[in-house]
Amino acid sequence: MSGPTSTGVSHRKLAMWTFIGSECMLFGTLIATYMIYRGRNIVGPYPADLLNIPFITVTTFVLLMSSLMMVLALSAVQRGDARGTKLWLAMTALFGLIFLGGQYYEFSHFVHEGLGLSRNLFSSSFFVLTGTHGAHVAGGVIWLSTLFIRAQQGKLDRTHAETVEIAGLYWHFVDVVWIVLFTLIYLLV
């Protein structure tokens, strides 16, 4: 699809990895803020009162498995398997939507329990950090949906494998960020 480059790698892939590197810094600052504020709440509700580990474990599992769906979609498009490409792209987006549904439920529950955005240090840093991650998941679902529509129209064949791979890089990064957040927010409560 693309010709030789001075680095030996595709410009589009290099651009995506550079973007991912910059995203590491964005999430790094948000994680730092969360960790600094951790345990410094003056008023409740406190994280230990609200965080539902079994529920979040299920949504974490869903997001992890969505990464498997994504690599299967890439594998399918590289083989020229149109049906497999559509199936796995749709499954990845669906799993992303399930994760977002879980996050909506969790946020609603917290607000119902009196933990609004500005209630305490935990709520402010928690909602901003996990909300930013959720916005990235939502962006990924939209991206995957556009790829699914292109595949449905027959405009996504094996010559477009790199397009799917780049979307996959973004999706896996979103998964990787959640791996870190799951440990730091929910298991080290």
Add this chain to the structure above:
Amino acid sequence: MMSHEEAGHPSNRFYIVIAVILAVLTAMEVMVFYVEALAPMLLAILMVLMAAKFALVVMFFMHLKFDSKVLTGVFLWGLFIATSIILALMAIFGKFAG
């Protein structure tokens, strides 16, 4: 240098094995969280498990293991700065004190 089209990616079976390992590591994380006897080592165990999951996704699902080292360098540089920011700010705000 090997282009992307020439670079071989793993089989579907390999990806499924990686996903199973990720699921098992997640189950271990949650199990460790609930075992009170492991509480003194909770931080260390969870950090190791988290790092293992992180590395598996980046190396195999994101193909850094098979792609150009240029991409690995670009990613690790961003990750290094992010980790430095987190540790430096936590130190400044006394999160490692006593």
